[in-house]
Amino acid sequence: MTGLLGRIGRADLRRHPLQTGLAMLGVAIAVAVVVAVDLANHSAREAMRVSLESVTGRATHQVVAGPGGVDEALYTRLRTELGVRQAAPVVQGGVTLGDDRRRPLTLLGLDAFAEGPFQRPLGGGDALGDAFNTLLLRDDAVALGRGEARRLGVTTGDPLELRINGRPHAVTVVAVVDDPDDQSRGLLLADIAAAQSLLGKTGRLDRIDLIVDDARAEALAAQLAGAARIVPAAASAQSVLQMSRAFHVNLTALSLLAVVVGAFLVFNTLGFLGVRRRPTIGILRAMGVQRREILLQILGDALLIGVVGTLIGLGLGFALAHGLVGLVLQTVNDVYFERAAGELVLSPWSLAAGLLVGLVGSVGAALAPAREAAATPPRAALSRADLETRARQLARRGGWSGAVVVVLGGAVIALSAGLVPAFIGLFALILGAALLAPAVILAVGGMLRPLMRGRPVGGLIVEGAVASLSRTGVAVAALSVAVAAVIGVAVMIASFRASVIDWLEGSLAADFYISAPAELTDAQGDRLADLAGVDFVSRSQWVDLATADGPVTVWALGLPAGESPEVDIRHPAVDTALEQYANDRAVLVSESFAARRGLAPGDTLGLPVDGRLVDFDVAGIYRDYASPTGAVLMRRGLYLDRYDDTGLAGIGVHAGDNVERAGLIRRLESALGGVPGARVTDNAAVFEQSLVIFDRTFAITEVLRWLAGLVAFVGVVSALMALQLDRLREFAVLRAIGLGRGGLAGLVGGQSGLLGLIAGLWAIPLGIALAALLVFVINRRAYGWTMGFELQAGPVLEGVALAVIAALLAALYPAWRAARLRLAEGLKGE
Amino acid sequence: MADIAFESLSRWYGEMPWRRVVLDGVSGHIRAGEFVVVVGRSGSGKSTLLNLLGGLDRPSQGVVRIGGTDLAGLGDRELTALRRHRMGFVFQAYNLIPTLSVADNLRLPLSLNGMDDDGRVGDWLERVGLEGRGEDWPDRLSGGEQQRVAIARALIHEPDFILADEPTGNLDLENAERVVSLLDALCRAEQRTLIMVTHAREVVGLADQLLTIREGRLVEAAEAGPAGGSGIGAAAP
Structure with a gap:
């Protein structure tokens, strides 16, 4: 009996090759994203570790x-x-x-x-x-x-x-x-x-x-x-690895987002398997097949889909990882550690993560729908009305549960300070919103239904979307989560970019920046300051001081009397901070440094001076996106007093009012004639170069954002296509009573499009909430960065369009099938 | 109102040598307003004949003319329009749209034909004995009730032809009798042509013409009449 049952299941998978194939593809993409990101992360960490150890050895x-x-x-x-x-x-x-x-x-x-x-x-x-x-x-x-x-x-x-x-x-x-x-x-x-x-x-x-x-x-x-x-000896290496941890955690979380979307889709696809087989299950139950056997049959099929999807996913994951590792290392090189070049390093844990997501995820996702299907009473089938009534009850219950999960997630974030609880809160928000999605469909249906009264074709569009909640609920939830991720990450990047632009505009105070491969000197600075058209020069030295907690980057800034550093001081009030900064032993620290060391204005920071730790007062905290490791800004006078280092890493030239820039550049270049490799860079060029690096840094995030979108796209196409293909008999009836091919295509497209639109609209508040969490909580906790919130219409509309287009594309094949349906056969059944 | 004529109608599937002939050279004539019953064993080809007459399928060979119009000359758009305006279908499995209420199922043909409700829906619900059930979902109705909704849906837009494929196949005796009587009465009252495929020879007593199909061939085309019997249970199978 069991062998025969297995054959029934496999025959069902073979009879619906498209749905089966898409389910496998959904699993494969989810596995591929996890494996690829994990391998890329692992390879980048290995590259850093090996490079660090190669100069440290066994010291x-x-x-x-x-x-x-x-x-x-x-x-x-x-x-x-x-x-x-x-x-x-x-x-x-x-x-x-x-x-x-x-x-x-x-x-x-x-x-x-x-x-x-x-x-x-x-x-x-x-x-x-x-x-x-x-x-x-x-x-x-x-x-x-x-x-x-x-x-x-x-x-x-x-x-x-x-x-x-x-x-x-x-x-x-x-x-x-x-x-x-x-x-x-x-x-x-x-x-x-x-x-x-x-x-x-x-x-x-x-x-x-x-x-x-x-x-x-x-x-x-x-x-x-x-x-x-x-x-x-390990302090330096550990410090670099530790600082890059937040970056790797962020990447892993983004890949998990793709997995969450993938899990929803697998759940949806396999749930659909149970719904579709309901009549057969009813017959089998009537013939005396036990629930357990039905359950095992469906789980066996889920495992089959999972195995094939996972194998494809592992292959895809390796291929994708080859591309991603370059992007991850690029970011690591730009931001953390400039010698982290490397290639893909295989990790058994990455493979294990892929297998876990693919196999356990598939069977786990199928468990609830399989149990539900196995509980079908031993008669031909539950009535559709019963099924939908139960789905509506579940939707209402899910809605309440979703609201509770969102509140709990918010509480976890509010009551904790770490990065991991922030991600737990973020995923709670996603789960809650997904649970609320079916209730949103019901609400939208409730609003549209009166408008469709007396318009049966319009009613068919609305009811097709709403009344089939058992089949549409999870698909809409999955799509809205994925689209929200696309919107949320895009808004976060836009916010970050706007803040970086704002910061660059404020902090690139000099008109020209002078740099050279070797250190510059005060004499050279004096010579530049004396040039016609130069108002004053700022003198900067950057040094890394080795400490037991890893290196501390000190920025020693020399300015003429009466000039203040052009930094955006966040705490305390600017005047208070600058007044204290002018004191003998005070420094300003960047936000990320303060976050990493748990510093606040008024605290003291111990820095090595002459072989012992000397306390400096933290006068204030300033915004700085230059590096997630952060820096300590010290008056150069104080620095020269404490350290025997008169070198300069750079000189900023502040031009006088109405000075002709080309002429000043010529004079600067002439004055620097004897300095090997000296370069004069316009502040606009620094600005542009900074944004190029910013965009390069976020390239990996962009890729992951679109991968999450791709998972959603494949999944929603799969789910909605399955939904529409399940209605072919209904379509045949409509064709029989006179609905033309165009009308039917419009109906199928309208139903799918409406579901896409509902998912897209629901994704807007969720996406904005995700963005707010990323901006105000995750980035703050991961890097210590604060930033503004830049909500633009572009990413939001892009997300909604993604949902609607995915839904409409999902309708293409069923519409084509419906239009070419042989009516006589279609009316007979499947 | 128009007659239906069909000549040398054949329908087969597949190609030689695996060709399976389902209908083989069937000819006949159905006058406007007639009640025609098509009988035969399962797989004899009677549903195929109905599908060809209703424009749901195209013959492999032969001609179907409705009021002199050859259906073979109609494209999909014209054929769809023909079904929409001039035909109504009743199926064995009712085939109501599950996602529309009973009333909206009735409004659907009106909407497709650009006709206003004008109280028609309420009127037809009353005529089929389902007044007050318009807002119910099809799943909430019994089989007999669903089939009565299907009959109302087939007739509400005043088509010339009603094609019913085993309309009593899923019903008990009492409901089957009620459905057939209803169809007969409503079609006769409005002079509509009713073509019904059935296993139940009992219906023959109500028909004007009887077409008997055996193994794809028309073996009998006989005038019948109310005198032949009354009601489902009256005649032997």
Whole structure:
């Protein structure tokens, strides 16, 4: 009996190949999105981790100092006087390829004799082999990993043109080291002395890596003099990984959104399976088939759909991940970590997530409809009216449940502060809105019904949509959730973009920005300030200070007396904050930095000065979208007082009123003639470049937004097509009594279009609520960013149009089938 | 009002050598206002003949003329218009639109024909004994009641021809008798041509003409009449 039952189920799937195929496609796309995003996320994290470890090795602690680095004499003292055997000096700096590629690379200077215990992939003499001596003896010799050599197109003995601090340097590749995991991507290895010479750091080290236990580290810290301090080696790597966590969580949440939509669609498709088989189930029950057997039959079919859909989805997911990993790494490189280049890294967890979504999701989604169908009384079938009455009761109950879920979600968000509860609240909002969708259909039907009184064809459109709630409810819910996601993410991006534009307009105060590969000097700043047409110059230095909690970016800003920094101070009042900022030991911190460190105005922030932590007062919090890691803004006077670093990363030139800009640029360029690689950039160009990076950063979000839309599109086409195909007999009757092909097409299109419109309209408030959550809660908690809310008609109309077009496209095939229906056969039954 | 003439009507499915002939060279003539009963065993081809006469299907061979118009010469648009204006259908499975109320099911042909209600719906509900049930959903009615709604829907727009395919097939004896009597009375009262396919030879007593189909061929075309019997249960099968 069981085998025969199985055959009945499989025959039903074969008899409805289109619906079966679309259900499989719905599962496949949901699985593909999950697998692709998970793989891309995993690959990006792996790329970052491997790259970070490749320069850290097995070091447990690091000796670091202020912006100028560590005096190399300290290394000698550590090895001799303090008796630390496992210590290795490190110099590192950014270089670029001298050719048109301008590929950024990191030059890592190591002492091969000290490297052994640290096991850096490029470090030890074993890895370098015969090239070891050459590397020691020549000051233009570099080694690199096999993967990087392949990317650069070089091999042993080849010359390599580099630009370091704006000047060209010719080096020679003396060794290509085996690097099976491509851990050394983006790295060039040189002997420490050569690296010091190339990077202009003679006599200085960036850090000294140590392998010591915590007690020994503590003891050493007490023995160190001057600016040097000891910090855990993992702090820097962990900090970068931690900061990018919010980005990865956001991506995962977006992919889960696609899964939620996919789950609704699978639920809808498989629920439809139960509805469609109701008469057969009734007969089988009358013949004595047990409920359990019916349940297993439907779940077996769901599993079959799930298995095929999952297999297709895994393949699609791998293909999609290849594209996504580039986008994710692009964002990671732009925002977090510039050496995170890498390729797709397979992860068993990604596959497991795909299998879980595809198989468990399919069977889980089918469980409720299957139980309901198995409960069909043992007679031919429940009457359609009974079915729809139950659907209406469920819709009302679902509506109340939905309202409760929305309120609970709101409470979770309001009563918590973390990112994960915010996402729980967001998904509660989505679930609640989906539960409310059938009640919305009923409400719209109730409003339209009086208008259709006496207009049976119009009534058919409304009733076709409303009276078939058992079949339309979940489809509309799924479509509205997907469209809301499309609207919500678009409004969030538009809001973010508008805020970034607002911020750029406010913070790009200078007319021109001067930068150079090497550091600029105050003398150069003075020379520019004296030029005709220049009102004043601002002098900026950016440094990363190593701390036990990871690096802190300090922005030291020098302005003439009477000028205030052009930053958008959010807390406290601008005057109060600036008054305190002018004090001796006060700083301003960016929103994301304040959020990450839990700082508020009036708090103190400990920054390393001369080897110890010195407290600075937090005078205020300013808006800054430049990086999610955040920054500390310090008066340059205060910075120079605390740190021995007079270099400048950039100079802002403020032009006087009515100055002819082209002439001023010429004068600036002329004044900078002797500075290698110096560039004068118009603030409009900086503005444009910033927006290009913004758009590139959100490319992955845009892709995921449209993927969620695609899942919805396929799903709604599947659901509505199944709904319309189920009505072919009804259509045959209408054709028989004289409704023309055009009229029938209009009817089918009208019913689908109305459902699409209801879903689209319901998606508007949900989409706006999602956007508000993303803007005011999620981004705030993930990155600490506050931003305005920019509600434009474009994304909203786009979402509604997506819903209606999807619904109308779903009607095309059934309308075509209905129009070509053989009436005599159609009237007989299916 | 018009006569229906059909000549050498054949309908087959598939091509040689797998061709399955369902109707084989059937000819006949139905006068306007007649009550014609088509009888035969299951699968004999009687429903196929009805479908061809009603323009629901096209013959593989042969001609159907309604008032001199050859249906083969009509495109889908004209054929649809013909069904809309001049025909009414009653099916064995009632085939009411489940998503429309009883009253809206009746309004549907009026709406398709651009006719106003003008109290017709209430009037027809009364004539079929369902006054006050207009706002009910079809599922809430018994089989006999649904079939009476179907009859009202077939007649409300005053078509020339009523084509009924096994209208009593799903009904008990009492309801079957009531439906047939109703159809007969309403059609005769308004001089409409009624062509009814049925298994029940009992209906023969009400018919003006009897067409007997066996294995796709017309084996008997006989004048019949009320004298032949009265009511469903009167004649032996």
